[in-house]
Amino acid sequence: MIPRPALRIFLAGENEFYLAEDVMTDVEQHILGKDMTIENICNYLKDNN
Numbered sequence: 353m354i355p356r357p358a359l360r361i362f363l364a365g366e367n368e369f370y371l372a373e374d375v376m377t378d379v380e381q382h383i384l385g386k387d388m389t390i391e392n393i394c395n396y397l398k399d400n401n
Contacts, residue, residue, distance in 0.1 A: 357388060 361376050362369040378400075379393055 357385070359388060359393070361393075 359376050359379060361372045361379070363372045363375075375397070379388075379396060383392055383396055
């Protein structure tokens with residue numbers, strides 16, 4: 353079995369969560385697949401907001 357990590361970022365609305373497709377696209381364009389860890393994603397999002 354080959355692991356296939358997938359990036360999913362959800363944001364909270366008033367009564368629901370929604371998939372943040374624009375944020376996910378941005379992260380995927382700036383972080384290489386081999387470097388896509390929770391820590392790297394969080395650091396990228398902190399540095400770019």
